[in-house]
Amino acid sequence: MKIDDSYMDKIEQEAFTRTMDKREQGIKVVGVYCAFTPKELIVAAGGIPVGLCGSSSEVIPIAEQHLPRNLCPLVKSSYGLAFSDTCPYFHYSDLLIADDTCEGKRKMYEILSEIKPVHLLALPHIADGEQAFKQWLNELYRLRALLEKELGNEITDDSLRDAIRQYNRVRTLTTSIFALNKGDIPLLTGREASIAVDPIGFLDDLPAFIERMEQVIEFAHARSGIEPRHRILLTGCPTTSKKVLDIIEESALVIAMENCGGLKTVNMVDEEGDPMEALARATLKIGCPCISPNHRRFELLSKIIKEYKIDGVVDLTWQACHPFNIESYSLGRFIRNELGIPFMQIETDYSENDKSWIKVRVEAFVEMICV
Numbered sequence: 001m002k003i004d005d006s007y008m009d010k011i012e013q014e015a016f017t018r019t020m021d022k023r024e025q026g027i028k029v030v031g032v033y034c035a036f037t038p039k040e041l042i043v044a045a046g047g048i049p050v051g052l053c054g055s056s057s058e059v060i061p062i063a064e065q066h067l068p069r070n071l072c073p074l075v076k077s078s079y080g081l082a083f084s085d086t087c088p089y090f091h092y093s094d095l096l097i098a099d100d101t102c103e104g105k106r107k108m109y110e111i112l113s114e115i116k117p118v119h120l121l122a123l124p125h126i127a128d129g130e131q132a133f134k135q136w137l138n139e140l141y142r143l144r145a146l147l148e149k150e151l152g153n154e155i156t157d158d159s160l161r162d163a164i165r166q167y168n169r170v171r172t173l174t175t176s177i178f179a180l181n182k183g184d185i186p187l188l189t190g191r192e193a194s195i196a197v198d199p200i201g202f203l204d205d206l207p208a209f210i211e212r213m214e215q216v217i218e219f220a221h222a223r224s225g226i227e228p229r230h231r232i233l234l235t236g237c238p239t240t241s242k243k244v245l246d247i248i249e250e251s252a253l254v255i256a257m258e259n260c261g262g263l264k265t266v267n268m269v270d271e272e273g274d275p276m277e278a279l280a281r282a283t284l285k286i287g288c289p290c291i292s293p294n295h296r297r298f299e300l301l302s303k304i305i306k307e308y309k310i311d312g313v314v315d316l317t318w319q320a321c322h323p324f325n326i327e328s329y330s331l332g333r334f335i336r337n338e339l340g341i342p343f344m345q346i347e348t349d350y351s352e353n354d355k356s357w358i359k360v361r362v363e364a365f366v367e368m369i370c371v
Contacts, residue, residue, distance in 0.1 A: 003188075003192040003195050003196060003216065003219070004191075004192075004195070005195075007195065011200050011201075011212065012200045012201045015200065015201045015202045015203075015204055015205070016088065016201060016202060018202075018204045018205060019048055019092070019201075019202040019204045020092075022048065022204060023092060027046060027047065027048060028046075028047050028048070028094040028095065028150065028151050029047065029048045029049075029050055029089075029092050029093045029094055029095075029202065030042045030047045030048065030049050030050070030093065030094065030095050030096075030097060030147070030151075031049075031050055031051075031052040031089065031090060031093035031095070031096040031097065031116070032049050032050065032051055032052065032096075032097050033051075033052055033053060033078065033096070033097070033098050033099060033105065034053075034098075034099035034101055034260070035260050035261070035264075035265040035283075035286055035288075036099040036101065036121065036123055036283050036286060036288075037097045037099055037121065037143075038140065038279040038283055039163075039167065039203070040160060040163035040164050040167050040269070040275075040279060041140070041143055041144055041147055041155060041160070041163075041279070042097075042147060043163040043166070043167075043206065044155045044156075044159040044160040044162070044163045045144075045147040045148060045151040045153050045155050046151055046152075046153040047147065047151045048202050048203065048204045049202075049203050050089045050093060050201060050202045050203065051089075051199065052078060052081075052082075052087070052089055052090055052093065052096070053074055053077075053078055053238060053240050054074060054076070054077025054078035054079070054080065054081045054087075054240065055077060055240040055241055055350070056077050056080070056081060056086075056350070057073070057077065057241070057349075057350035057351055057352075059076075059077055059080030059081050059083075059084050059086060060073060060076045060077055060080055060350065061080075062080045062083055062084045063076040063077065063079045063080030063083060064076065065083075066079070066083065066111055067079060067108065067111075070319075070320050071104050071320050072102075072104050072318050072319065072320045072321045073241075073318050073319065073320075073349040073350040074237070074238065074240050074318055074321070075102075075104045075105055075108050077240070077350060078108070079108050079111065079112060082112055082115055082116070083115065089201055089202065090116070093116060094116075094117075094150070095116070095117055095119065095146075095150050096109075096112065096116050096117065096118045096119070097118075097119050097121065097143065098112075098118050098119065098120050098121065099120075099121045099123050100120055100121060100122055100123045101123060101288065101290040101323075102290060102321070102322070102323055104320070106120070117150075119143065119146055121139050121140075121143060122135070122139055123136065123139070123290065124136055124284075125290060125291060125292055126291070126292060127284045127285075127291045132284065133280060133281065133284060136280045136283070136284055137276060137277060137280040140276055140279060140280050141276065144276070157274075157275055160275040160276070160279075161271060161275050163206075164269045164271055164275055164278065164279070165271055166206045166207070166210070167206070167269070168268055168269055168271065169210050170206070170209065170210060170213070171266040171267070171268055171269075172268075173197075173210065173213040173214065173217070174197045174213070174262075174263075174266050175263065175266050176217055177193055177196050177197055177213060177216060177217060177220075178193055178197075178256050178257070178262070178263055178308075180193075180217065180220045180221075181193070181231075181253075181255045181256060181308065182307060182308055182309075184228065184309075185225040185226070185228060186225060186226045186228065186231075186253060186255060187220040187221065187223070187225050187226065188216075188220050188226065189226055189249055189253065189254070190232075190234065190245055190248070190249055190253065190254025190255070190257060191242065191245060191246065191249060191254075192216075192220075193254075193257065194239060194242070194245065194257065194261075194262075196212075196213060196216040197213070197261065197262070198261065226253060228253075229251075229252050229253040230251075230252040230253065230311045230312065230366050230369050230370075231252070231253060231255040231308065231309055231310050231311045231312075232248055232252045232253065232254050232255060232310070232311065232312050232313070232314055233254075233255060233256050233257075233258065233301070233304055233305060233308065233310040233312070233313045233314070234248065234254050234256075234257045234258070234259060234262075234314050234316060235257075235258040235259060235297075235301060235313060235314070235315050235316070235331075236259055236314075236315040236316035236317050236324055236328070236345075237259065237260075237316050237317055237318045237321055237324050238259055238260040238261060239257065239259050239261070239262075239316065240350075241350045243348070243350070243352070243355065243358075244314070244316050244346055244348065244358060245257075247355065247358050247359050247362055248314060248362055250359065250362075251362055251363050251366045252311075252312075252362075252366050252369075255308050255309075255310065256304050256308045256310070258297075258300060258301055258304060259316065260288070263300065263304060264286060264287055264288070264297070264300065265286055267282045267283070267285045267286065268282065269282040270282070287299075287300055288323075289323035289324050289326075289327040290323050294327060297327075297331070298331065298334055301313070301331075301335065302339060305335070305339055305341055310341060311341075311342070311369050312341060312342040312343070312344070312365060312366070312369045313335050313341055313342070313343045313344070314343075314344050314345075314346060314362075314365070315328050315331060315332065315343065315344070315345040315346070316346055316348075317345060317346065317347045317348075318347075318348070318349060319347055319348065319349045325347065328345045331343075332345060342365065342368060342369055344361065344362075344365045346358060346361065346362075
């Protein structure tokens, strides 16, 4: 077993083939743009969820026919893939679920709705308190009713609890995969861990995804480990482009990732109580900078830094991602001054133009850790 791009391509092709077979049987695909959308609702409605955040730089010039150049590359890439109809995941999506996490995405969704039906979730940007919880719970009930109508299946509490149990297993395994690097001898590179926890396209078969994650853990334990290097925590924007991750691992090792898709989004959902309330409470705990104040992110990073014996923190910010960019100031001050850990922010886009500059900065940062 080898956890690399060829491994990812194989899994992606298998998922694509299974999904096409299921679509011929009338099963619908629901595109998702953020971790705030509970995929449990989609699965409980008999649908197939798929992540649609763009990672391609090639379609950005196409997106800029409609979107401003000084916009987040993730937003532009996501729209460019849709507008150019070059993404099979978007092409075969019957419905899009969009979270109101930033102004750029929200306005992009308006244009996107001319291509596919879009349902916007009004996320409360102040997440603390009962009022925010009730607002978000109401949004999830609206989503539940929409999915039942569009997918033609009733979402029962039993089917929802079953989906919650399966996704809790995914969350547990995600945590376990990153935890392989808690010891002095890490067992996975950051790139391998990133691939291991990535659903990779259509999440058409949760048990198969769970089995694949379990196989990764077995594989990691069976080999002798990774050569110890400086231990970096990668935080910030989603690692939709692996450019910065790959550059860091030329000089150090990404021991853990707090980004979306990493440890930030593994909040366990209560399996015993009301399933809708449990989903609402768990998703509101995601420490995203779209939430203000975002104290949960600071608490989580503090915990990770201690448990994973982190030597330095790199904060990835996509250009024009204002929530992450603004929060980087207070985050850096907290990590440097209160935790005593070296911190560096890297602001970049999806292009290859600044790779040499980033490489020089990362190498200097790693050398500084040595002092």
